[in-house]
Structures are given as C-alpha cells and as structure tokens.
Amino acid sequence: MQVPFFNYPAIYAEDGDGYLDTIRGVLERGAFIMQKELADFEANLAAYLGCKHAIGVADGTAALIMALRASGIGSGDEVIVSSHTFIATAAAVHHVGAVPVIADCLPDSMIDPDSVRRMITPQTSAIMPTQLNGRTCDMTALSAIADEHDLLMVEDSCQALGARYDGTPAGLFGKVGSYSFYPAKTLGCFGDGGAVVTDDDEAAAFIRQLRDHGRGEGGKVTMFGHNGRLDNVQAAILDRKLARYDRAIGRRRAIASLYNERLKDVAELTLPPAPDADNVRFDIFQNYEIQAERRDDLRQFLAQNGVGTICQWGGWMLHQFDDLALRADAPYAEQMSKRYMMLPLHHLLTDDEINYVADKVIEFHR
Structure with missing residues (x-):
C-alpha cells in the first residue's frame, strides 16, 4: 500500500x-x-x-x-x-x-x-x-x-x-x-x-x-x-x-483516535494526547505528531513500505537557527528535535490506510 x-x-x-x-x-x-x-x-x-x-x-x-x-x-x-x-x-x-x-x-x-x-x-x-x-x-x-x-x-x-x-x-x-x-x-x-x-x-x-x-x-x-x-x-x-468543515474535523479526530488505540502500547513512542484526553481542549488534529526514540530508522522503514512522513519545518527548532542569534530557553525542544516526526493524517484517509501505517510502525518496533 x-x-x-x-x-x-x-x-x-x-x-x-x-x-x-x-x-x-x-x-x-x-x-x-x-x-x-x-x-x-x-x-x-x-x-x-x-x-x-x-x-x-x-x-x-x-x-x-x-x-x-x-x-x-x-x-x-x-x-x-x-x-x-x-x-x-x-x-x-x-x-x-x-x-x-x-x-x-x-x-x-x-x-x-x-x-x-x-x-x-x-x-x-x-x-x-x-x-x-x-x-x-x-x-x-x-x-x-x-x-x-x-x-x-x-x-x-x-x-x-x-x-x-x-x-x-x-x-x-x-x-x-x-x-x-x-x-x-x-x-x-x-x-x-x-x-x-x-x-x-x-x-x-x-x-x-x-x-x-x-x-x-x-x-x-x-x-x-x-x-x-x-x-x-x-x-x-x-x-x-x-460549509463542510466540521465533517472534516470529525474525520481527523476519528483518525487520531484510531492511531492512539493502535499505537498506545508501543513503549518507544510518545503520542499526542487523544481526542478525549481531557474535557478542556477540543483538538482538530491538523497534524499527528509523535516522538520516536529511533526516529530516522523508523522513517526510513516506513518509506521503504510506502508510507510518507515528515519532520515539520525540516526538523529544525527556532533556537537552532544559530545565524539569527535568538535568546532562548529550550532544553526539551533540543532533545525533541531528534525524535519528532509526523504520520499521515488528513480527512480523506481510510481506516485501512491508517491501520496499514500503524501495522508498519508496530512491525518496526517488534
């Protein structure tokens, strides 16, 4: 696929x-x-x-x-x-x-x-x-x-x-x-x-x-x-x-729920909070951004199996643009920059496609 x-x-x-x-x-x-x-x-x-x-x-x-x-x-x-x-x-x-x-x-x-x-x-x-x-x-x-x-x-x-x-x-x-x-x-x-x-x-x-x-x-x-x-x-x-925006958001939230259910037991991953994680936030899931301990190897494995992933903005955090000389306090972001990546998520994806992506992520970690 x-x-x-x-x-x-x-x-x-x-x-x-x-x-x-x-x-x-x-x-x-x-x-x-x-x-x-x-x-x-x-x-x-x-x-x-x-x-x-x-x-x-x-x-x-x-x-x-x-x-x-x-x-x-x-x-x-x-x-x-x-x-x-x-x-x-x-x-x-x-x-x-x-x-x-x-x-x-x-x-x-x-x-x-x-x-x-x-x-x-x-x-x-x-x-x-x-x-x-x-x-x-x-x-x-x-x-x-x-x-x-x-x-x-x-x-x-x-x-x-x-x-x-x-x-x-x-x-x-x-x-x-x-x-x-x-x-x-x-x-x-x-x-x-x-x-x-x-x-x-x-x-x-x-x-x-x-x-x-x-x-x-x-x-x-x-x-x-x-x-x-x-x-x-x-x-x-x-x-x-x-006019149909709310339907698209509903589908994104359903996809995020499916990802969370499938991947929640993969210890090497940090997942975003699920749609029902609290009663304060309503998350529209523009992206499904995870953190992976072996991020680069995982991305390569997924690519070999037909799954596209990206690291937002080329994998850079703002504090890492040395030429801009910005005053920063970002120790967690520094570590996160080595781990973060995004899995496919948009409202036209099917459950079969999401399950395929999840299957491959699980297969890699096994």
Missing part, C-alpha cells in the same frame, strides 16, 4: 466539479479582488468562530504581522514565542520591529508556561503562543502569566482553526488572532491565504486598511500599508469548504 504524507490531488478530486463551478463563477464576473465572495467568506468565518470581525489576508504570515501591528507591538518590544513553531512566527515579530524571544515546549508540542515565565524581562510586551498541530496551549496558565505581568496575548493559530480551549476558539484569547489557509491546512485553499480575527472594531478597521495599501475612506491613504488581500477565487474556495 502507498500512503503519501499528504495527497494534494485527492484534496481537489474530493469536489472537483464543485470547485470548478465556483472558480468559473468568479472568473466569468471578473470579480477578482475584494468582491462579494470575500465578504461572504469573512461573514461566514466570523459566524463560525463567534467573533465580530474576520478579515481575509494574503497568507498566514501577513496575518501574524497584522495581528502584531494591530496589538500595538513594535520597536523595543520583546515577544515570547515557542521554539517549536514555524519560522514565520518569529519572523513576524522581527518584521514589526520587535525581538522574538524563544521559550521551550512540552511533550505535547505546546509552549511551556514555566519557560515563558523564565524569559520575561522588562522589555517583554507580549506572549505569542502557537496553537500547534490543531491543539491549544495551556491558556489558563498563559493567561495568568499575561495578567500578572501586564502582557498582551497575540495568538498564532495558523494550525488551529476550530480548536477550542474551555469553549473559547483558538485565536480569540487576545485582542487579535490569526489563521493560515495554506493548502495542507485543515481549511486550505489552492494557494496562499490567511485571516485575522478580532472583536475590537478599531483593530478591525486598522487591519482592513493595512491590508489594502493603507487606503481609507474614499481611497485616501492615511498610513503605509501592505498589499495583503485575500483574493476572491481563494475566498470562494474557502467559503465552499467551510
């Missing part, structure tokens, strides 16, 4: 005729930028999340940058991020003139609140937790730290649209949150895309102006902005997918 890590053609084939009809409707009207499809998607996304404003932007990195700017983060500020996240998280902090500071992660891949506390200085202005792999961080502990030290919370929820912590959706714990719609995301378009969400009217107006070259009422430019708009074709695709 061949089980690629991610099956891009299958994502299109799932609803190929529907996608073509959607795209054709946009193209035939010549409605390419900031038209009805974008407005409809923004309204439906805001309703899905239960927030006042959802603003479509060009990509997840643009969303991070605009969220930071709308939160007032800039020159002279330090922002604490996890070592286990994509470089875009730290890069967004850098691009608004602030300094990213690197905290450690926990065995579930989330940022370590104790490490966050250790990294606070008088220059610290915000915590930017990454809601990684579709799971939320310990927002109770992080919110308590933020309150104690008068810090802002600016979430990187690019992998966690629909995840919840104690009933609150990822992305809505601070003033402004952000998402990515990269094709491999749980809600992915056929190119780049992102969104910024907020309940703050002033922040929403600022972001809408920022994404469109700083143009305000009547097209008058009142500040330097970006060309950071989500185009209509991608917005239309996303709106079509959003």
